[in-house]
Amino acid sequence: MTNTIKKIIGGITIVEKVFGGLCFAILALLMAMDVGSREIFNEGIEWAQKGAIILMIWGGFIGAALTTAKGGHLRPEIADKLWPEKFKPFLKVIEHLIVTGFCVFLFYLSLEHLQAVQANGDIHPVIVGLPLWVVNIIFPYVFVSMAFRHFVFAIVPSLRPDDYGETSKVLDEFEKEEVGY
Template sequence: MKFVDRILNYLSFGEKWAGGICFLLLTLVMIADVSKREAIDKFLSWIIDSSDAYPKTGVADFLGGWSVYIVSAIGTEASDLLEWLGRGGIVWAQKLSLYFMLWGGLFGSALASAKGSHLRPEIADKLLPKKILPYIKVIEQFVVSTFFLFLAFLSFIYVKESISLDEVNPVTEISLWKVQMIFPYVFTSMGLRHLAYGFFPALRPADMDEATEALEELKDEYVISDTDKGQANK
């Protein structure tokens, strides 16, 4: 069991770093896109406009024709650079940001599965006898594992077909199967993780009963507010 626990910890550690890197790259791409649109484009446009207006200035008359030639050359290079970069934001930035967001979100989903923080219905915990709840939890892990492994199988077939069709995104020029590979990996990771929880219940993280905790917090706040009102009336 220790060996399985170690593997699961390494898996969670890698997914945590992978998700963090995806969101970091997402942030950098967004910063680059905004900087291109709001700073670089405006700066290059200012250089072009200034170079066009320079020959009519008194500075150009004072320095002579050689300065006009240099400034015109700088303006031409700035115009060529702006034409090469394109006006507006980076063309592929939006699509690439979506890819990084997708990967980061799916890695986060795997981590949520590892920490037992997925939202789930809690009505069975209240209705069923507490004596059989541990057995229900074990069956639950096998059912969830089967579901995720089935999704992994379907996603593997989907990626295989995408490879055979050689689908490429026209904006990013990235083969779509490279983006879609995250699906079979994440579903397989989650399926094997829940399978391990089924065979080794001691490794299963404690369930985070969000609904129950939220109701308890609201109840506490309601009691505190009533107490404050009573003290204020006194």
């Protein structure tokens, strides 16, 4: 069961890396074409900058999901040193369950917003004819992806990545360098 979940998370991560990379590659190409068009023809691509912003938003939010996969999420660390070491595994489960709940809540809100935009037939104000829901579809996806990962990290601790962002670990490493042990 654990191997199956690990493969699912690995597959999701690969797809997100490819999609995020494509977003930024297309963004760079689009901006280069826009600048080149301005230099050569004295006229840029009308929708290029707005399209690049959409790609940046998509790539950035996919990056947030990938950060979750690597354990690099933001979290409060103020009380980490107050808890006895034996409670930390239990607290990690609680932490991941709370973040799961928060992501599920954001998924719900973004899905509600997406459905409202679709029902209203909203169109992107700059990119003519582009339904606004196409732009916003990234939000529910990312929140459900993050919720899934955090839920897995809560119930299968062996799949949980190290927390790269933990200040206490950084300070411990800094102290080791300063003291020299």
